[in-house]
Amino acid sequence: MSDHLGERLSAYLDGELDAAALAAADAHLAACAECRGALDDLRQLTQGARSLGDRPPESDLWAAIAERLPGATPGVIPLRRRRIAFSIPQLAAAGIAVVALSSGAAVLLVRGARAPAFPEPPSAAVAAAPAGLASAKGIRSYDVAIRDLEATLAAQRSTLDTATIRAVEQSLAVIDRAIRQAEAALAQDPNNMYLNNHLAHALERKLDVLRRVTSMAAAS
Amino acid sequence: MRRIVTVLAIAVVALAPRAVKAQSVDSTFTVRSGARFELQNVSGSVHIRAWNRSQIRIQAESDGARVDLDATMGGVSVRAIPRRGEGDVDFTISVPVGTPLEVHAISADVDASAVCGPARLGSISGGVTLTCASGDVEVESVSGDVSATDIRDAHAEISSTSGDVQVRQLKGSLSARSVSGDVTLDRVDGDDVGVETVSGEIGFSGPIHDSGRYRFRSHSGDVTVRTDGDLNATVDVSTFSGDLESDWPITINPGPGRRMHGQDWEFTVGNGSARLNLESFSGTIYLRRGSSPRRED
Numbered sequence: 001m002s003d004h005l006g007e008r009l010s011a012y013l014d015g016e017l018d019a020a021a022l023a024a025a026d027a028h029l030a031a032c033a034e035c036r037g038a039l040d041d042l043r044q045l046t047q048g049a050r051s052l053g054d055r056p057p058e059s060d061l062w063a064a065i066a067e068r069l070p071g072a073t074p075g076v077i078p079l080r081r082r083r084i085a086f087s088i089p090q091l092a093a094a095g096i097a098v099v100a101l102s103s104g105a106a107v108l109l110v111r112g113a114r115a116p117a118f119p120e121p122p123s124a125a126v127a128a129a130p131a132g133l134a135s136a137k138g139i140r141s142y143d144v145a146i147r148d149l150e151a152t153l154a155a156q157r158s159t160l161d162t163a164t165i166r167a168v169e170q171s172l173a174v175i176d177r178a179i180r181q182a183e184a185a186l187a188q189d190p191n192n193m194y195l196n197n198h199l200a201h202a203l204e205r206k207l208d209v210l211r212r213v214t215s216m217a218a219a220s
Numbered sequence: 221m222r223r224i225v226t227v228l229a230i231a232v233v234a235l236a237p238r239a240v241k242a243q244s245v246d247s248t249f250t251v252r253s254g255a256r257f258e259l260q261n262v263s264g265s266v267h268i269r270a271w272n273r274s275q276i277r278i279q280a281e282s283d284g285a286r287v288d289l290d291a292t293m294g295g296v297s298v299r300a301i302p303r304r305g306e307g308d309v310d311f312t313i314s315v316p317v318g319t320p321l322e323v324h325a326i327s328a329d330v331d332a333s334a335v336c337g338p339a340r341l342g343s344i345s346g347g348v349t350l351t352c353a354s355g356d357v358e359v360e361s362v363s364g365d366v367s368a369t370d371i372r373d374a375h376a377e378i379s380s381t382s383g384d385v386q387v388r389q390l391k392g393s394l395s396a397r398s399v400s401g402d403v404t405l406d407r408v409d410g411d412d413v414g415v416e417t418v419s420g421e422i423g424f425s426g427p428i429h430d431s432g433r434y435r436f437r438s439h440s441g442d443v444t445v446r447t448d449g450d451l452n453a454t455v456d457v458s459t460f461s462g463d464l465e466s467d468w469p470i471t472i473n474p475g476p477g478r479r480m481h482g483q484d485w486e487f488t489v490g491n492g493s494a495r496l497n498l499e500s501f502s503g504t505i506y507l508r509r510g511s512s513p514r515r516e517d
Contacts, residue, residue, distance in 0.1 A: 034456075034484075037497070161327055164345040167363030167382040171399040174419045178439040181501065185460050194458040194484045198501055202439065205418060209381055209399060213362055216324070216344050 005035045013039065034193060142203040149210035156217040168213055175206045245280035249291040256295035257315050258322045264300070264308035265346075266325060268332035270317045277314040285309050329364070336372075347383070365401070374410075384420070402441070407511075417441055421503070425511050428453055430493040442503040445496070446510045452490030455507070458499040459483050466507040 005025055011017050012025050029036050157165065182199040189195060257276055259266060262285070271277075276296045280287050285307025290297040300309040309328075315321070318337040323330050325343040332339060333351040340358040341348050347364035350357070350371075357376040359366050365383040368376065374392030378385055384401040387394065393412040396403050402420040405413075411432035415422050421441035428434060428447045436443045457464050460483070470487045498505045 036495070037456075159326070161345055164327070164363050167345070171382045171418075174400045178418050178501070181439075185501075192484075194499075195460065198439075198458075198460075198499070201437070202418070205399070205416075212360065212379070213344075213381065216342055216360065216362060 005029070005032075005038075009035065009039050142207060145207055146203070146210060149207065149214055152214045153210060153217070156214060159217050168209070171209060172206060175202060175209065178202045179206070243282040243284075245278060245282065245287050245289075247289055247291075248275050248277040249289075249296050250275050250293070251291075251295065251316070252293045253316075254318070254320075255293065255316070256320045256322065257298075257313065258295065259298040259311065259313070259324075261300045261309055261311060261323075261325045261328045262302050262307070263325075263327040264310045265328050266311045266313070266323055266330045266332075268313040268315060268321060268323070268330075268335060270319075270334040270336065271314045272317070273314075274316055275314075276316070276319070279312040279314075281310045283308040385417075428494050428496060430491070432494045434494065435497040435499075437497070437499040438503055439501045440503055441500065442506065443498055443500050444506040444508060445498065446508040448509070448511050450490060451494075452492060453494035453496040454486065454488050454492040455496045455498065457483070457485045457487075457505060458497075459503075459505065460501045462500045462502050463504045464498075464507070465504065467509045468507060 005012065005028055008017065008021070008025055012022070012029075017025060029039065153168075160168075179199065179202045182195060182202055186192065186195045186199055251274060253274070255276065257268075264283075276291075278287075278289060278296070278298055280298075280300075282300070283306075284303050286301040286303065287309060288299045288301060290299075298311070298313075300307070300311075315335055317335060319335055320337050321332055321335060321339040321341065323332070323341045323343075325346055327345045328343055329346040329348070330341050330343050331349040331351075332341060332353075333349075336352040336354055338355040338357065339350055339353045340356070341350055342358070342360040343364055344362045345364060346361065348359050348361050348366045350359050350368045352370045353368070353376075354372040354374065357368065357371055357374050357378075359368050359376075359378045361380045361383055363382045364380060365386070366378055366380045367386045367388075368378050368390065369388040371387070371390040371392065374390055374394065376387075376390060376392060377395045377397075378387055379395075379397040380401055381398070382400045383398065385396050385398050385403045386406075387396055387404070387408060388406045390405075390408045391410065393410050394405070394408060395414045396405060397415070398417040398420050400419045401417065403415050403417050403422050405415065405422075405424045405426065408424065408426040410426070411429045412434075413424075413426075413432070414435045415424065416435075416437040418439045419441060420438065422436050422438050422443045423446075424436060424444065425446040427449060428445075428451055430452050434445075434453075436445060451468060455470075462483075464485070468489050470489065498507070
Protein backbone atom coordinates (compact mmCIF):
# COMPACT_ATOMS: atom_id res chain seq x y z
CA MET A 1 0.00 0.00 0.00
CA SER A 2 1.38 3.41 -0.90
CA ASP A 3 1.40 6.32 1.56
CA HIS A 4 -1.93 7.49 2.88
CA LEU A 5 -3.59 10.55 1.40
CA GLY A 6 -3.05 12.71 4.49
CA GLU A 7 -3.36 16.38 3.58
CA ARG A 8 -4.71 15.52 0.15
CA LEU A 9 -7.98 14.45 1.79
CA SER A 10 -8.91 18.07 2.42
CA ALA A 11 -8.19 19.00 -1.18
CA TYR A 12 -10.11 15.94 -2.33
CA LEU A 13 -13.13 16.93 -0.28
CA ASP A 14 -12.96 20.51 -1.54
CA GLY A 15 -12.73 19.38 -5.19
CA GLU A 16 -9.37 21.07 -5.58
CA LEU A 17 -7.33 18.17 -6.95
CA ASP A 18 -6.41 18.18 -10.61
CA ALA A 19 -7.58 15.29 -12.78
CA ALA A 20 -4.50 13.16 -12.33
CA ALA A 21 -4.35 13.68 -8.59
CA LEU A 22 -8.07 13.02 -8.33
CA ALA A 23 -7.76 9.74 -10.20
CA ALA A 24 -4.86 8.69 -8.01
CA ALA A 25 -6.79 9.60 -4.88
CA ASP A 26 -9.85 7.68 -6.06
CA ALA A 27 -7.71 4.65 -6.74
CA HIS A 28 -6.12 4.88 -3.33
CA LEU A 29 -9.45 5.35 -1.59
CA ALA A 30 -10.86 2.30 -3.33
CA ALA A 31 -8.13 0.20 -1.78
CA CYS A 32 -7.57 1.88 1.58
CA ALA A 33 -10.17 1.53 4.33
CA GLU A 34 -8.25 3.84 6.66
CA CYS A 35 -8.30 6.72 4.21
CA ARG A 36 -11.98 6.10 3.44
CA GLY A 37 -12.68 6.25 7.15
CA ALA A 38 -10.62 9.41 7.52
CA LEU A 39 -12.47 10.95 4.57
CA ASP A 40 -15.82 10.10 6.17
CA ASP A 41 -14.69 11.62 9.45
CA LEU A 42 -13.48 14.75 7.68
CA ARG A 43 -16.75 15.03 5.79
CA GLN A 44 -18.76 14.71 9.02
CA LEU A 45 -16.50 17.20 10.73
CA THR A 46 -16.92 19.82 8.04
CA GLN A 47 -20.66 19.24 7.95
CA GLY A 48 -20.78 19.62 11.72
CA ALA A 49 -18.74 22.80 11.54
CA ARG A 50 -21.03 24.23 8.86
CA SER A 51 -24.05 23.55 11.03
CA LEU A 52 -22.61 25.86 13.65
CA GLY A 53 -23.10 28.84 11.37
CA ASP A 54 -20.85 31.85 11.00
CA ARG A 55 -21.63 33.70 14.19
CA PRO A 56 -18.69 35.81 15.26
CA PRO A 57 -17.55 35.00 18.78
CA GLU A 58 -18.31 37.40 21.58
CA SER A 59 -15.24 39.44 22.35
CA ASP A 60 -15.08 38.30 25.97
CA LEU A 61 -15.53 34.69 24.83
CA TRP A 62 -12.62 34.98 22.46
CA ALA A 63 -10.37 36.41 25.13
CA ALA A 64 -10.99 33.41 27.34
CA ILE A 65 -10.51 30.97 24.50
CA ALA A 66 -7.34 32.69 23.35
CA GLU A 67 -5.81 32.25 26.77
CA ARG A 68 -6.12 28.52 26.32
CA LEU A 69 -4.67 28.32 22.85
CA PRO A 70 -0.93 27.71 22.76
CA GLY A 71 0.77 30.57 20.97
CA ALA A 72 -2.40 32.55 20.44
CA THR A 73 -2.27 36.31 20.86
CA PRO A 74 -5.31 38.37 21.67
CA GLY A 75 -6.28 40.98 19.15
CA VAL A 76 -7.53 40.95 15.61
CA ILE A 77 -8.67 37.59 14.31
CA PRO A 78 -7.53 37.22 10.69
CA LEU A 79 -10.52 36.39 8.51
CA ARG A 80 -9.24 34.60 5.47
CA ARG A 81 -9.88 31.31 3.82
CA ARG A 82 -7.09 28.85 4.21
CA ARG A 83 -6.58 25.17 3.80
CA ILE A 84 -6.82 23.09 6.92
CA ALA A 85 -5.43 19.60 6.66
CA PHE A 86 -5.84 17.06 9.42
CA SER A 87 -4.10 13.96 10.58
CA ILE A 88 -6.52 11.39 11.98
CA PRO A 89 -5.80 12.25 15.64
CA GLN A 90 -6.28 15.91 14.76
CA LEU A 91 -9.57 15.01 13.14
CA ALA A 92 -10.71 13.38 16.33
CA ALA A 93 -9.61 16.34 18.40
CA ALA A 94 -11.30 18.76 16.04
CA GLY A 95 -14.45 16.67 16.24
CA ILE A 96 -14.36 17.15 19.98
CA ALA A 97 -14.17 20.89 19.51
CA VAL A 98 -17.23 20.81 17.28
CA VAL A 99 -19.11 18.68 19.80
CA ALA A 100 -18.08 20.87 22.68
CA LEU A 101 -19.00 24.10 20.94
CA SER A 102 -22.28 22.83 19.58
CA SER A 103 -23.35 21.50 22.96
CA GLY A 104 -22.80 24.79 24.66
CA ALA A 105 -19.53 23.88 26.28
CA ALA A 106 -18.00 27.05 24.89
CA VAL A 107 -19.84 28.90 27.59
CA LEU A 108 -17.91 26.89 30.11
CA LEU A 109 -14.65 28.15 28.72
CA VAL A 110 -15.33 31.67 29.94
CA ARG A 111 -15.83 30.47 33.47
CA GLY A 112 -13.03 30.33 35.92
CA ALA A 113 -11.14 27.17 36.71
CA ARG A 114 -12.95 24.90 39.13
CA ALA A 115 -11.96 21.79 40.96
CA PRO A 116 -12.76 18.73 38.83
CA ALA A 117 -15.33 16.28 40.09
CA PHE A 118 -13.12 13.34 39.32
CA PRO A 119 -9.53 14.53 39.43
CA GLU A 120 -6.97 12.52 37.59
CA PRO A 121 -3.26 12.80 36.89
CA PRO A 122 -2.22 14.54 33.67
CA SER A 123 -2.28 12.28 30.67
CA ALA A 124 1.11 10.70 30.06
CA ALA A 125 0.39 10.81 26.35
CA VAL A 126 0.60 14.61 26.41
CA ALA A 127 4.30 14.29 27.07
CA ALA A 128 4.88 11.08 25.18
CA ALA A 129 2.92 11.70 21.99
CA PRO A 130 4.97 11.65 18.83
CA ALA A 131 5.30 15.05 17.23
CA GLY A 132 4.56 13.72 13.78
CA LEU A 133 1.04 12.75 14.74
CA ALA A 134 0.29 16.01 16.51
CA SER A 135 -1.33 14.05 19.31
CA ALA A 136 -0.10 16.20 22.16
CA LYS A 137 -2.06 19.24 21.07
CA GLY A 138 -5.08 17.13 20.29
CA ILE A 139 -4.96 15.44 23.68
CA ARG A 140 -4.64 18.80 25.40
CA SER A 141 -7.85 19.80 23.65
CA TYR A 142 -9.52 16.74 25.08
CA ASP A 143 -8.14 17.45 28.52
CA VAL A 144 -9.52 20.98 28.51
CA ALA A 145 -12.95 19.86 27.40
CA ILE A 146 -12.97 16.94 29.83
CA ARG A 147 -12.01 19.13 32.78
CA ASP A 148 -14.75 21.62 31.95
CA LEU A 149 -17.39 18.91 31.81
CA GLU A 150 -16.05 17.35 35.01
CA ALA A 151 -16.52 20.70 36.70
CA THR A 152 -20.07 20.90 35.36
CA LEU A 153 -20.76 17.42 36.65
CA ALA A 154 -19.36 18.34 40.06
CA ALA A 155 -21.82 21.23 40.21
CA GLN A 156 -24.66 18.83 39.35
CA ARG A 157 -23.62 16.27 41.92
CA SER A 158 -26.48 17.08 44.26
CA THR A 159 -29.01 16.11 41.58
CA LEU A 160 -27.59 12.59 41.32
CA ASP A 161 -27.95 9.80 43.83
CA THR A 162 -24.90 8.10 45.27
CA ALA A 163 -25.42 4.92 43.25
CA THR A 164 -25.42 6.91 40.03
CA ILE A 165 -22.35 8.88 41.05
CA ARG A 166 -20.61 5.61 41.85
CA ALA A 167 -21.65 4.12 38.49
CA VAL A 168 -20.37 7.17 36.63
CA GLU A 169 -17.10 7.13 38.52
CA GLN A 170 -16.65 3.43 37.81
CA SER A 171 -17.38 3.93 34.13
CA LEU A 172 -14.94 6.81 33.92
CA ALA A 173 -12.37 4.59 35.67
CA VAL A 174 -12.95 1.91 33.02
CA ILE A 175 -12.31 4.47 30.29
CA ASP A 176 -9.25 5.82 32.11
CA ARG A 177 -7.88 2.29 32.28
CA ALA A 178 -8.43 1.91 28.54
CA ILE A 179 -6.69 5.24 27.97
CA ARG A 180 -3.69 4.17 30.02
CA GLN A 181 -3.46 0.86 28.16
CA ALA A 182 -3.65 2.63 24.82
CA GLU A 183 -0.99 5.09 25.94
CA ALA A 184 1.29 2.25 27.05
CA ALA A 185 0.84 0.46 23.74
CA LEU A 186 1.41 3.68 21.85
CA ALA A 187 4.62 4.30 23.76
CA GLN A 188 5.91 1.02 22.31
CA ASP A 189 4.69 1.72 18.81
CA PRO A 190 4.22 5.48 18.41
CA ASN A 191 3.37 5.48 14.72
CA ASN A 192 0.74 2.79 14.85
CA MET A 193 -2.33 4.25 13.19
CA TYR A 194 -4.77 1.96 14.98
CA LEU A 195 -3.36 2.79 18.40
CA ASN A 196 -3.45 6.52 17.66
CA ASN A 197 -7.07 6.23 16.61
CA HIS A 198 -7.88 4.03 19.57
CA LEU A 199 -6.41 6.49 22.06
CA ALA A 200 -8.22 9.40 20.45
CA HIS A 201 -11.44 7.45 20.50
CA ALA A 202 -11.05 6.51 24.18
CA LEU A 203 -10.60 10.18 25.03
CA GLU A 204 -13.60 11.04 22.89
CA ARG A 205 -15.59 8.35 24.68
CA LYS A 206 -14.79 9.86 28.06
CA LEU A 207 -15.89 13.26 26.82
CA ASP A 208 -19.06 11.75 25.42
CA VAL A 209 -19.93 10.09 28.73
CA LEU A 210 -19.40 13.31 30.62
CA ARG A 211 -21.43 15.27 28.08
CA ARG A 212 -24.30 12.78 28.19
CA VAL A 213 -24.43 12.58 31.98
CA THR A 214 -24.33 16.34 32.42
CA SER A 215 -26.92 16.79 29.70
CA MET A 216 -29.26 14.25 31.30
CA ALA A 217 -28.78 15.72 34.76
CA ALA A 218 -29.58 19.17 33.41
CA ALA A 219 -32.64 17.93 31.49
CA SER A 220 -34.01 16.17 34.53
CA MET B 221 -57.39 25.92 24.71
CA ARG B 222 -54.66 25.29 27.18
CA ARG B 223 -55.60 23.47 30.32
CA ILE B 224 -53.29 23.59 33.27
CA VAL B 225 -53.92 21.44 36.24
CA THR B 226 -51.80 21.43 39.32
CA VAL B 227 -52.37 18.61 41.68
CA LEU B 228 -51.13 19.20 45.16
CA ALA B 229 -50.32 16.00 46.87
CA ILE B 230 -48.50 17.43 49.80
CA ALA B 231 -51.06 18.67 52.24
CA VAL B 232 -50.59 16.34 55.13
CA VAL B 233 -47.32 14.76 54.25
CA ALA B 234 -45.42 16.60 56.92
CA LEU B 235 -47.75 15.34 59.64
CA ALA B 236 -48.00 11.72 58.56
CA PRO B 237 -45.75 11.11 55.58
CA ARG B 238 -46.37 7.38 55.33
CA ALA B 239 -50.08 7.56 55.91
CA VAL B 240 -50.82 9.46 52.72
CA LYS B 241 -49.03 7.27 50.22
CA ALA B 242 -51.89 7.24 47.77
CA GLN B 243 -52.47 10.72 46.42
CA SER B 244 -54.10 9.99 43.12
CA VAL B 245 -54.31 11.80 39.82
CA ASP B 246 -56.54 10.59 37.02
CA SER B 247 -57.03 13.03 34.14
CA THR B 248 -57.91 12.46 30.51
CA PHE B 249 -57.43 14.96 27.69
CA THR B 250 -58.67 14.82 24.13
CA VAL B 251 -55.88 15.50 21.64
CA ARG B 252 -55.54 15.80 17.90
CA SER B 253 -53.73 13.32 15.71
CA GLY B 254 -49.97 13.49 16.13
CA ALA B 255 -50.12 15.10 19.57
CA ARG B 256 -46.97 14.78 21.67
CA PHE B 257 -46.56 13.47 25.18
CA GLU B 258 -43.82 14.71 27.48
CA LEU B 259 -43.11 13.72 31.07
CA GLN B 260 -40.50 14.49 33.69
CA ASN B 261 -40.28 12.40 36.80
CA VAL B 262 -37.73 12.25 39.57
CA SER B 263 -38.33 8.92 41.27
CA GLY B 264 -40.95 6.22 41.11
CA SER B 265 -41.92 4.68 37.80
CA VAL B 266 -43.34 5.47 34.38
CA HIS B 267 -45.47 3.00 32.41
CA ILE B 268 -46.77 4.09 29.02
CA ARG B 269 -49.24 2.07 26.96
CA ALA B 270 -51.15 2.69 23.76
CA TRP B 271 -54.91 2.64 23.56
CA ASN B 272 -57.42 3.05 20.77
CA ARG B 273 -58.66 6.54 21.64
CA SER B 274 -57.71 10.09 20.63
CA GLN B 275 -57.06 10.90 24.24
CA ILE B 276 -54.18 10.93 26.66
CA ARG B 277 -54.88 9.66 30.15
CA ILE B 278 -52.60 10.35 33.07
CA GLN B 279 -52.88 8.26 36.19
CA ALA B 280 -50.45 8.94 38.99
CA GLU B 281 -49.92 7.81 42.53
CA SER B 282 -47.85 10.40 44.31
CA ASP B 283 -45.98 10.13 47.54
CA GLY B 284 -45.67 13.79 48.42
CA ALA B 285 -44.70 15.26 45.05
CA ARG B 286 -46.71 17.80 43.15
CA VAL B 287 -47.88 16.80 39.68
CA ASP B 288 -48.28 19.52 37.07
CA LEU B 289 -50.21 18.83 33.89
CA ASP B 290 -50.18 21.13 30.88
CA ALA B 291 -52.50 20.02 28.10
CA THR B 292 -53.43 21.34 24.68
CA MET B 293 -54.87 19.65 21.62
CA GLY B 294 -51.29 19.41 20.38
CA GLY B 295 -50.01 17.46 23.34
CA VAL B 296 -49.75 16.90 27.05
CA SER B 297 -46.85 17.73 29.29
CA VAL B 298 -46.52 16.26 32.78
CA ARG B 299 -44.04 17.16 35.44
CA ALA B 300 -43.53 15.72 38.90
CA ILE B 301 -42.10 18.25 41.32
CA PRO B 302 -40.82 16.76 44.57
CA ARG B 303 -41.18 18.54 47.87
CA ARG B 304 -37.98 19.00 49.85
CA GLY B 305 -36.28 16.78 47.29
CA GLU B 306 -38.54 13.81 47.95
CA GLY B 307 -41.63 12.30 46.52
CA ASP B 308 -42.04 9.21 44.39
CA VAL B 309 -44.63 9.27 41.65
CA ASP B 310 -45.80 6.14 39.84
CA PHE B 311 -47.26 7.11 36.49
CA THR B 312 -49.48 5.00 34.26
CA ILE B 313 -50.06 6.73 30.95
CA SER B 314 -52.33 5.83 28.03
CA VAL B 315 -51.72 7.51 24.67
CA PRO B 316 -52.94 7.09 21.09
CA VAL B 317 -50.89 4.77 18.88
CA GLY B 318 -48.05 6.66 17.22
CA THR B 319 -47.79 9.42 19.83
CA PRO B 320 -44.29 10.88 19.94
CA LEU B 321 -42.93 10.35 23.46
CA GLU B 322 -40.37 12.27 25.44
CA VAL B 323 -39.64 11.11 28.98
CA HIS B 324 -36.88 12.23 31.31
CA ALA B 325 -36.43 10.66 34.73
CA ILE B 326 -33.78 10.63 37.39
CA SER B 327 -34.22 7.42 39.34
CA ALA B 328 -37.44 6.06 37.90
CA ASP B 329 -37.75 2.99 35.72
CA VAL B 330 -39.36 3.82 32.40
CA ASP B 331 -41.16 1.48 30.05
CA ALA B 332 -43.23 2.18 26.98
CA SER B 333 -44.93 -0.43 24.86
CA ALA B 334 -47.11 -0.66 21.77
CA VAL B 335 -47.07 3.08 21.10
CA CYS B 336 -44.94 2.52 18.01
CA GLY B 337 -44.05 6.14 17.30
CA PRO B 338 -40.90 8.21 17.78
CA ALA B 339 -39.57 8.03 21.31
CA ARG B 340 -36.96 9.71 23.42
CA LEU B 341 -36.72 7.99 26.78
CA GLY B 342 -34.07 8.61 29.40
CA SER B 343 -33.49 7.76 33.02
CA ILE B 344 -30.32 8.47 34.91
CA SER B 345 -30.33 5.58 37.34
CA GLY B 346 -33.42 3.70 36.24
CA GLY B 347 -33.81 1.08 33.58
CA VAL B 348 -35.52 1.90 30.30
CA THR B 349 -37.56 -0.56 28.23
CA LEU B 350 -39.08 0.34 24.89
CA THR B 351 -41.23 -2.06 22.89
CA CYS B 352 -42.45 -0.94 19.48
CA ALA B 353 -41.28 2.39 18.12
CA SER B 354 -40.47 3.96 14.77
CA GLY B 355 -38.59 6.90 13.33
CA ASP B 356 -36.28 8.83 15.63
CA VAL B 357 -35.67 6.72 18.71
CA GLU B 358 -33.38 7.56 21.60
CA VAL B 359 -33.15 5.37 24.69
CA GLU B 360 -30.61 6.25 27.32
CA SER B 361 -29.63 5.49 30.90
CA VAL B 362 -26.56 6.18 32.96
CA SER B 363 -26.54 3.29 35.40
CA GLY B 364 -29.56 1.26 34.34
CA ASP B 365 -30.01 -1.39 31.68
CA VAL B 366 -31.74 -0.38 28.47
CA SER B 367 -33.76 -2.50 26.07
CA ALA B 368 -35.40 -1.72 22.74
CA THR B 369 -37.51 -4.23 20.83
CA ASP B 370 -39.46 -4.04 17.58
CA ILE B 371 -38.08 -0.79 16.24
CA ARG B 372 -39.06 0.05 12.66
CA ASP B 373 -37.78 2.53 10.09
CA ALA B 374 -35.51 3.70 12.83
CA HIS B 375 -32.81 6.22 13.33
CA ALA B 376 -32.03 4.82 16.74
CA GLU B 377 -29.55 5.66 19.46
CA ILE B 378 -29.59 3.22 22.35
CA SER B 379 -27.08 3.70 25.15
CA SER B 380 -26.23 3.10 28.76
CA THR B 381 -23.11 4.16 30.57
CA SER B 382 -22.71 1.29 33.00
CA GLY B 383 -25.67 -0.91 32.17
CA ASP B 384 -26.27 -3.49 29.48
CA VAL B 385 -27.81 -2.61 26.13
CA GLN B 386 -30.17 -4.98 24.33
CA VAL B 387 -31.77 -4.36 20.96
CA ARG B 388 -34.05 -6.88 19.26
CA GLN B 389 -35.81 -6.77 15.91
CA LEU B 390 -34.70 -3.40 14.67
CA LYS B 391 -34.94 -2.17 11.09
CA GLY B 392 -33.11 1.01 10.23
CA SER B 393 -29.93 2.70 11.35
CA LEU B 394 -28.58 2.10 14.83
CA SER B 395 -26.00 3.46 17.19
CA ALA B 396 -25.66 1.38 20.38
CA ARG B 397 -23.23 2.16 23.17
CA SER B 398 -22.15 1.24 26.65
CA VAL B 399 -18.99 1.72 28.67
CA SER B 400 -18.88 -1.20 31.05
CA GLY B 401 -21.98 -3.07 29.95
CA ASP B 402 -22.48 -5.67 27.25
CA VAL B 403 -24.21 -4.73 24.00
CA THR B 404 -26.41 -7.44 22.47
CA LEU B 405 -28.10 -6.89 19.13
CA ASP B 406 -30.47 -9.58 17.93
CA ARG B 407 -31.99 -9.49 14.46
CA VAL B 408 -30.84 -6.01 13.68
CA ASP B 409 -31.47 -5.26 10.03
CA GLY B 410 -29.88 -2.03 8.90
CA ASP B 411 -27.29 -0.65 6.56
CA ASP B 412 -25.70 1.75 9.03
CA VAL B 413 -24.88 0.17 12.37
CA GLY B 414 -22.39 1.42 14.94
CA VAL B 415 -21.76 -0.39 18.21
CA GLU B 416 -19.25 0.24 20.92
CA THR B 417 -18.41 -0.57 24.48
CA VAL B 418 -15.22 -0.21 26.47
CA SER B 419 -15.02 -3.19 28.80
CA GLY B 420 -18.16 -5.02 27.75
CA GLU B 421 -18.72 -7.54 25.01
CA ILE B 422 -20.56 -7.09 21.74
CA GLY B 423 -22.88 -9.63 20.16
CA PHE B 424 -24.58 -8.91 16.83
CA SER B 425 -26.87 -10.97 14.65
CA GLY B 426 -28.40 -9.74 11.43
CA PRO B 427 -27.75 -9.29 7.75
CA ILE B 428 -24.74 -7.42 6.44
CA HIS B 429 -26.25 -5.56 3.50
CA ASP B 430 -24.32 -4.82 0.37
CA SER B 431 -23.02 -1.24 0.50
CA GLY B 432 -23.86 -1.01 4.19
CA ARG B 433 -21.54 0.30 6.85
CA TYR B 434 -21.00 -1.56 10.12
CA ARG B 435 -18.68 -0.64 12.97
CA PHE B 436 -18.12 -2.74 16.08
CA ARG B 437 -15.62 -1.53 18.65
CA SER B 438 -14.66 -2.76 22.12
CA HIS B 439 -11.55 -2.11 24.16
CA SER B 440 -11.24 -5.25 26.24
CA GLY B 441 -14.36 -7.22 25.37
CA ASP B 442 -14.93 -9.79 22.66
CA VAL B 443 -16.77 -8.83 19.49
CA THR B 444 -19.03 -11.46 17.89
CA VAL B 445 -20.71 -10.76 14.57
CA ARG B 446 -23.07 -13.40 13.22
CA THR B 447 -24.71 -13.05 9.87
CA ASP B 448 -26.89 -15.26 7.71
CA GLY B 449 -26.67 -15.67 3.99
CA ASP B 450 -24.21 -14.03 1.67
CA LEU B 451 -21.52 -11.77 2.93
CA ASN B 452 -20.09 -9.21 0.55
CA ALA B 453 -17.88 -7.02 2.64
CA THR B 454 -14.55 -5.33 2.91
CA VAL B 455 -13.59 -6.25 6.43
CA ASP B 456 -11.19 -4.10 8.42
CA VAL B 457 -9.94 -5.80 11.58
CA SER B 458 -7.96 -3.89 14.19
CA THR B 459 -6.61 -5.24 17.45
CA PHE B 460 -3.59 -4.82 19.67
CA SER B 461 -3.36 -8.10 21.53
CA GLY B 462 -6.58 -9.84 20.52
CA ASP B 463 -7.34 -12.53 17.96
CA LEU B 464 -9.60 -13.04 14.98
CA GLU B 465 -11.67 -16.14 14.28
CA SER B 466 -13.74 -16.33 11.13
CA ASP B 467 -16.11 -18.90 9.65
CA TRP B 468 -15.35 -17.48 6.23
CA PRO B 469 -12.23 -18.59 4.44
CA ILE B 470 -10.16 -15.46 4.21
CA THR B 471 -6.72 -14.42 3.23
CA ILE B 472 -5.35 -11.77 5.50
CA ASN B 473 -2.86 -9.35 4.12
CA PRO B 474 -1.03 -7.24 6.66
CA GLY B 475 -2.16 -3.66 6.24
CA PRO B 476 -0.17 -0.46 6.35
CA GLY B 477 -0.92 0.04 10.03
CA ARG B 478 0.78 -3.18 11.11
CA ARG B 479 3.60 -2.61 13.52
CA MET B 480 5.39 -4.72 16.05
CA HIS B 481 2.36 -4.93 18.34
CA GLY B 482 -0.72 -3.57 16.65
CA GLN B 483 -2.52 -5.66 14.06
CA ASP B 484 -4.54 -4.04 11.34
CA TRP B 485 -5.85 -6.18 8.53
CA GLU B 486 -8.14 -5.65 5.62
CA PHE B 487 -9.64 -8.44 3.59
CA THR B 488 -12.49 -8.92 1.20
CA VAL B 489 -15.34 -11.39 1.33
CA GLY B 490 -17.52 -11.76 -1.77
CA ASN B 491 -17.71 -8.58 -3.81
CA GLY B 492 -16.61 -6.46 -0.85
CA SER B 493 -19.34 -3.85 -1.21
CA ALA B 494 -20.25 -3.54 2.48
CA ARG B 495 -17.77 -2.06 4.89
CA LEU B 496 -17.29 -3.92 8.13
CA ASN B 497 -14.99 -2.51 10.82
CA LEU B 498 -14.18 -4.83 13.71
CA GLU B 499 -12.05 -3.55 16.56
CA SER B 500 -11.03 -4.89 19.94
CA PHE B 501 -7.86 -3.72 21.63
CA SER B 502 -7.42 -6.91 23.67
CA GLY B 503 -10.49 -9.06 23.05
CA THR B 504 -11.18 -11.70 20.45
CA ILE B 505 -13.12 -10.88 17.30
CA TYR B 506 -15.44 -13.57 15.95
CA LEU B 507 -16.99 -13.40 12.49
CA ARG B 508 -19.55 -16.18 12.41
CA ARG B 509 -22.21 -17.64 10.16
CA GLY B 510 -25.59 -17.99 11.82
CA SER B 511 -28.42 -16.05 13.36
CA SER B 512 -27.94 -16.45 17.10
CA PRO B 513 -26.85 -13.27 18.87
CA ARG B 514 -25.00 -15.21 21.53
CA ARG B 515 -21.50 -14.21 22.26
CA GLU B 516 -18.64 -16.67 22.24
CA ASP B 517 -17.67 -18.33 25.51
